[in-house]
Amino acid sequence: MADMIWLVPLIPLLSAIILMLGSAILPRLLIGLLGVGSVGLAALLTMLLGLEFLANPEPFQLSLWTWMQVGNFSPSIAFYFDGLTLVMMSVITGVGFLIHLFSTEFMEEDTSYARYFAYLNMFVAAMLVLVMADNLLLLYLGWEGVGVCSYLLVGFWYQDSANGQAARKAFVVTRIGDTAMALGLLLLFTELGTLDIQAMVGAANIEWQVGGTLPLIACLLLLGGAVGKSAQLPLHTWLPDAMAGPTPVSALIHAATMVTAGVYLIARTHGLFLLAPTAMMIVALVGLATLLMAAFTALMQTDIKRILAYSTISQIGYMFLALGVGAWTAGIFHLMTHAFFKALLFLGSGAIIHYLHHEHNIFKMGGLRTRMPVTFWSFMIGSAALAALPMTSGFFSKDQILLQAYQFSDIGPLLWFGGLLGALLTAIYSFRLVFVVFFGKANTEPEGDTGWRMAVPLITLCTLAMIGGYFIIPVADVFPVASGDHPAHWVEYVSISVPLLGVLLAYLIFQSRQLNVDRWVSSSVGQALRRFWLSGWGIDWLYDRAFVRPYYRISGLLKNEPIDAIYGLVVAINQTFNHWLVESQTGRMRWYVASMVLGLIVLLTLALQIPALQPTEGAS
């Protein structure tokens, strides 16, 4: 069974190729069957692999062939399978399958049905390669593959130029991180002589000292890649714009799987990060800063998908925080539960958008509770898990993160407090969404509730979002064991009660309106703050001024090719002379003769005037 692992990414890839080639001739039913079926088959295979692995938890490696051979550099196409891979593969194929199924209804009327599923299948294949890769180069292949698919899918409705713009932004911003990561790969190879992850970490532990400079640089470069892909500060600006793509795409790529690739990368190379405590500290601080920034921003958004996008950024911030404090298991656990409940929320919003005439503004919705019951309950459960209300999946993972952050040396309580503030904000903004969209009076009438192809994924994900917290992920052998001691009980009680407080606040502000905040909001400070947060802390504006416009200005200058102008001058002078000489070429013999005579006279005069040309005395 284990030898069949290569089939898992191959099946979606084959399906993608078939869909690309046959997009014009395949009937719609077959397209849907191929697109959903291939991922379903991959999920089934993953499940079988997982059952076998759980019975006999022994990591194994499968080397297919040598990719290339250059000197002592010979990366192979090889897969590595352990508990972490299994978790990632299950999330990708499982949640991926549900989202594919959802898409068949969501994209029902779209003309580019085959193209959509081709991209989506290709994405799944690339993402599987990313998490199954045994060496960093193959991982990088998958890493770029998902980037391309993300670009293609964000700009899926390319007829609108704004979507193309968003896709380009997503591609370019992540590219900055990817460049850092490529540099990190080169550094690791030159220093350690291999890119095989297991061998590399082993070699690093022998050759490098804890706290040395080289591991720090290598880790920071890898972190650069992770920050770009996972939309963390300062490279997070692409994710809110990436919401231009179809909503199931946002659910799969920009919430459940691709954006967590950075988390996976750091978790996979945790052996390196353990050698660089400073880098880990930076990871934690990046996570904390991002989660707070994004939570404040999410509080102000009015576009349902942008709220969820900022919430995704914020939740990945929690994962980074977990990785930074060494809570590897908790980070990956949160990755998994987040995939469940955020996919659920995105699919729910997709259902709303689909049946509400493509409305994105939450203040134009309202009262959907009775009209779209399946969606309502999905959102309730998803938001509860997102806010980490007790007994939901999000509660277990976030609680672990906060507790372990508290125990982190020196700044632990600070990290914990920041995370707690984020949790409060998370509860407020997620239930603000629920109260505004599903309660109150209806502003727009939906066309109906979800059909079965939407309802089945929603209900399945609801179940997962509820019980996901009880799963025990098989990564005990992958990560070093976390310390067993618990912080004081009050820490735990506070962590539990803060989200409840947030929900209560959201209820008082947005539902019962007993807590009137209008006076604050309408004050000048409140207005300024609102605009500041609405614009995402002005970071887009800042980048626009700091990078985009100077770049445009420089390219505007270079467009006229100032260096070329020098050579152009030479050409112009030559051409001018040429024109003059052409004018003299009249074809009139007598002019020629006259000019010859003139020249002769000039030369003779010169010869007689210049002493050096005079004949010497003895010559005559």
Place this chain on the structure above:
Amino acid sequence: MEGLNIPLNHILLVSSLLFSIGMLGLMIRRNIIFILMSLEVMLNSAALAFVAAGAHWGQPDGQVIFMLILTVAAAEVAVGLGLVLQVQRRFKTLDMDSANRMRG
């Protein structure tokens, strides 16, 4: 040396006068026949200068070169007249400027 003893300077003066006349004719005449004749005058002025110089230094070279110039002139006239005939036949004129097909 017996006979007339004309100073070299005078002969050279005459020679350059002839040359200038020939060149002036070359520059201002339109008729090809006259241009050829002007050329002839210029060649002969040069030949005169050679002969005079040869006589002055008592060397035979001047007369040798005169013979050469005479030959060149004969050849030139042969070709030139042939061309004149062709021009007359094609353009029905001997005016150089109106036979000019070259535009710079």
